[in-house]
Amino acid sequence: MAHIRLENVGKRYGRRVALQGVDLEVRPGEVLCLVGPNGAGKTTLMEIMEGLRRPDSGSVTVLGSRGWPLPPVVRRRLGTVLQHTEFLPDLTVAETMRFFARVAQVPRAAETEALAAVGLEGVGRRRVGQLSGGQRQRLAIATALVNAPAVLFLDEPSTGLDAQARSSLWEFLDGWRNEDRAVVLTTHYLEEAEAMADRVAVVREGRVRRVASARELVGELEHDVVMEVTRGARAAASIEGVEGVLAVSPTSRGDLRVHGRDLGRVVPRVTSRLREVLGDVPPLTVRTVGLRDALLAYLAPSGPGAPFGGAPR
Numbered sequence: 001m002a003h004i005r006l007e008n009v010g011k012r013y014g015r016r017v018a019l020q021g022v023d024l025e026v027r028p029g030e031v032l033c034l035v036g037p038n039g040a041g042k043t044t045l046m047e048i049m050e051g052l053r054r055p056d057s058g059s060v061t062v063l064g065s066r067g068w069p070l071p072p073v074v075r076r077r078l079g080t081v082l083q084h085t086e087f088l089p090d091l092t093v094a095e096t097m098r099f100f101a102r103v104a105q106v107p108r109a110a111e112t113e114a115l116a117a118v119g120l121e122g123v124g125r126r127r128v129g130q131l132s133g134g135q136r137q138r139l140a141i142a143t144a145l146v147n148a149p150a151v152l153f154l155d156e157p158s159t160g161l162d163a164q165a166r167s168s169l170w171e172f173l174d175g176w177r178n179e180d181r182a183v184v185l186t187t188h189y190l191e192e193a194e195a196m197a198d199r200v201a202v203v204r205e206g207r208v209r210r211v212a213s214a215r216e217l218v219g220e221l222e223h224d225v226v227m228e229v230t231r232g233a234r235a236a237a238s239i240e241g242v243e244g245v246l247a248v249s250p251t252s253r254g255d256l257r258v259h260g261r262d263l264g265r266v267v268p269r270v271t272s273r274l275r276e277v278l279g280d281v282p283p284l285t286v287r288t289v290g291l292r293d294a295l296l297a298y299l300a301p302s303g304p305g306a307p308f309g310g311a312p313r
């Protein structure tokens with residue numbers, strides 16, 4: 001059974017529609033990642049799953065309990081790291097944890113365990129106001145862990161973290177989840193979502209457009225390679241006709257972006273055409289497509305309807 005199930009959920013803020021017709025479930029053991037542009041509705045969707053916001057319509061079932069507000073016993077089995085967490089700067093790390101543990105009514109050992117889980121056991125006496133951004137983020141996670149939640153929600157946990165802190169966050173999450181625990185998070189770092197999420201939910205304009213593994217989403221793209229040819233814009237017309245080339249778009253800097261299919265064949269064909277037309281092969285980069293490309297295709301104006309046939313970006 002799913003930990004959380006949303007059916008046909010809608011939410012407005014005044015006249016602004018934040019969510020409509022959302023069906024989504026969170027399965028035990030999974031890392032589910034919500035991705036989509038600013039204002040798409042990700043935070044609203046998380047808050048509804050967390051029981052922090054009441055939907056206007058539809059049904060929400062959390063850990064077997066349906067309706068709003070969530071009973072406190074259910075609410076206590078969810079861990080929440082908000083997009084912005086404010087702590088009292090003059091409290092120490094240990095005092096902050098004490099406070100959250102009291103609210104959650106858990107024994108002291110849970111505090112120490114949660115701090116250790118995020119690697120903050122050494123800084124219990126430090127004032128929260130003196131923590132670095134990354135340490136504060138870890139503290140936010142520790143406070144969400146005190147009650148041993150079944151689902152841990154993190155809204156943009158990696159924003160503001162350096163590369164090393166991000167990778168240790170992901171390692172932590174990967175180690176934390178088990179067959180009963182699920183992680184739901186939002187991120188704008190699509191490489192991370194691609195590497196870490198079991199399923200990705202694409203949110204756009206208040207709707208969940210698609211839920212699938214990153215591999216599936218990427219596999220649905222028509223192209224598998226993107227080439228960027230420095231100052232190649234003038235060769236656009238001749239590249240268009242090359243076998244395996246699906247789309248050609250000059251960039252504002254005079255470079256040329258080429259979407260192709262069948263990486264191993266299309267790249268040599270394009271380079272030899274470039275040599276013919278330009279007398280030489282200009283510097284170029286070749287990369288295989290990833291979640292970022294799949295998401296851009298979903299967000300293209302021609303949008304999904306014609307999912308991945310949309311204009312290249």
Ligand SMILES: Nc1ncnc2c1ncn2[C@@H]1O[C@H](COP(=O)(O)OP(=O)(O)OP(=O)(O)O)[C@@H](O)[C@H]1O
Pocket residue numbers: 013016017018036037038039040041042043044045083
């Ligand atoms: N408290 C609020 N009152 C009014 N409108 C709101 C409120 N919170 C969000 N909105 C609006 O609802 C829509 C969805 O916002 P939401 O914060 O859920 O998006 P998001 O996907 O989390 O964006 P971001 O990536 O910027 O965090 C936006 O149009 C936003 O302006």
Ligand SMILES: [Mg+2]
Pocket residue numbers: 042043044083155
């Ligand atoms: Mg948000």
